[in-house]
Amino acid sequence: MSTGKWTDYINPAVQNMPPSGIRRFFDLAAEMEGVISLGVGEPDFATPWHIRESCIYSLHRGRTSYTSNQGLPELREEIARYLAGQGAVYDPRRELLVTVGVSEALDLALRTVIQPGDEVIIPTPCYVSYIPCTTLAGGVPVTVATRLEDNFRLTADRLEAAITPRTKALLLCYPNNPTGAVMDRQSLLAIAEVVAKHDLLVISDEIYDRLTYTGRHTCFAALPGMRDRTILLNGFSKAYAMTGWRLGYAAAHPDFIAAMTKIHQYTMLCAPITAQVAALEALRHGQSAMEQMVAQYNRRRRLVLQGFKEIGLPCFEPGGAFYAFPYIGHTGLSAAEFAENLLREEKVAVIPGDVFGPGGEQCIRCSYASSVDDLTEAVKRMGRFIKNRTAGRARVVYL
Template sequence: MSSLYDRLSPVVRNLPPSGIRRFFDLANEMEDVISLGVGEPDFVTPWHVREACFYALERGFTSYTSNYGLPELRKALAQYLQDFDLAYDPMTELVVTVGGSEAIDLALRTLVCPGDEVLIPEPAYVSYNPCARLAGAEPVAVPTHAQDQFRLNIEQLRAHITPRTKVLILCYPNNPTGAIMEIEDLRSVAKVAIEHDLFVISDEIYAELTYGKKHVSIASIPGMKERTILISGMSKAFAMTGWRIGYAAAPAELLSAMVKIHQYTILCAPIMGQMAALEALQNGRQAKEQMVEHYDQRRRLIVNGLREIGLSCHEPQGAFYAFPDIRSTGLTSEQFAEGLLRQNKVAVVPGNVFGEAGEGFIRCSYATSVEQIHRALERIDRFVQSIH
């Protein structure tokens, strides 16, 4: 008799567990670990946002909302997106989701058919590949490189397009590298997308976290809004990870198809979280800007510190991750991360969990205090010196 596991969907059976999770589990078993691994703000959601949730509960806001989300929240999102030169109809071109993660899943399941190929620039956020597989598509890695500041190279992009290619996933500012794409980079990508009739899923969850350069959305480039699904949410810029409020913006025809899946699987995002998100959008700009200033200070500290240790590190211009090159140590990403954790109690994420292009690198989140970053750098220095 076959085991229960053997009777599961082969797609699910063949999905590997998250490589990030293993290191978190190891770290949780140890004391005095400094974590540079967590991909979330270390700030608590601002009080006025939490208070808006309490007030919503006091007033009895505990019901379902429209599948699309609260109309007033969608209007606030549409107004907010105007800061990035984007114009969306709040009633037909915006849906509130349970985090950006649900929006990514909805977008892929809406766009792809079995056998379609999805291009994923790597190193990449760990969920894109498995979500593409769960939707029946074949993920295709497009490597990016440190010498290009981990920007998507157009020649590499063209080289990976086949007659089966249907979707390109973009994540800029990038997790895990901190790379950004500027307007000229995106114009080149847009030209290729239009030429090959590709859809683009643009994950812009870190759009607000840029340093010195304003974020540009590929959806703002002429000819791209009609073929782009923009994904974002409240998690990173507004320190609202646990609230699970994301959103997708797309042409009405695409969005209504996504909502078909959303209404049968989720129905709607929690109303209390939506009310809190509305408060954050309307009155949270100052707190958001203060958080970005703190991240910028930490960014310079960790990058300079890693370089002084002897680890080459490109300058991240977005998100809150440094992605240093550890190949000079002679260790693989896994060996470096595990050794650093076991010997010196600093948790980082090995770059290979973000795809083959990430091998030889580690991801260090600087969404932690300056004091913790100083201590972590001292421990990393001791570990590197012990290798040499």
């Protein structure tokens, strides 16, 4: 079997998988001094103190054991209460599963419902793990590029055009990473009609549901007829600044949750109890701190949009999450060239839009989960970079 190369033993699906484009730029930035990073999608706030304190107290009390595979019963009850407020009612005993981050919930959902050759429609630009995780589950990712003229929303006609007899599921993420796009209720109802017509499942990643600025978030599972054909994913990383706690959850029909729990109990067993205690405190008493953080993100969103306008960087208005997705095609550079040159010349780290799939080739992702001072300086440096590029192109044309 072996030809002398250890790679012969590695699954070809893993060998052919590209490394994360986000991490590549993060690693480049880490090697340089004075870099302002707008790259990694992580809150710059620490987890609120009362959440951390609840965990310290739980450790003093010796709460260091396993929990139920599905998670602490009291946490599932609080999650169910929160989702009911969004219009999606779930039984905390049979229809909720606490996971190690939303990333595990996504992996479980895909491995539970996808059989080899099943197609999964993924609107792009999308979070970088969606396509590889679909492939690892044995599925076939079918990308549907959303368009700037549609404010990066998936439209019902573009969804229907991508459906084939092998289509099994639709993977949604709104508010969206990387674009910041949101879907209003009417747009989602049109998507739901297509989903029902073709008897599809929906995996709806709603990790940014509380980070909306232009209207109320619509939970996909709360739409008429969508609850039982939707696997709803959510978590605590973004709204409560709890990325390192690694805690998420899935809500779905009991048949899906039972199947997902089988995989979960053999691979993870349960999410860490201390992180579950933190999530419980966040749901019970974290509303005020969360709202303050969201208000700060909104302030930064407006600052970045105004700054981009002043330096001549076109950008549609993101309605959620904490990302801006400006257009850089007019600079004459590809997204990768723009990001690499900006990092080396002005020490600002952004992510090229093409790492998020079709539709992002002439854009860059900028996270505004940074301080106002850093954002102000970053926009200033980007303006200087664009001005120098434009001036250079003008001189070349003149000569």
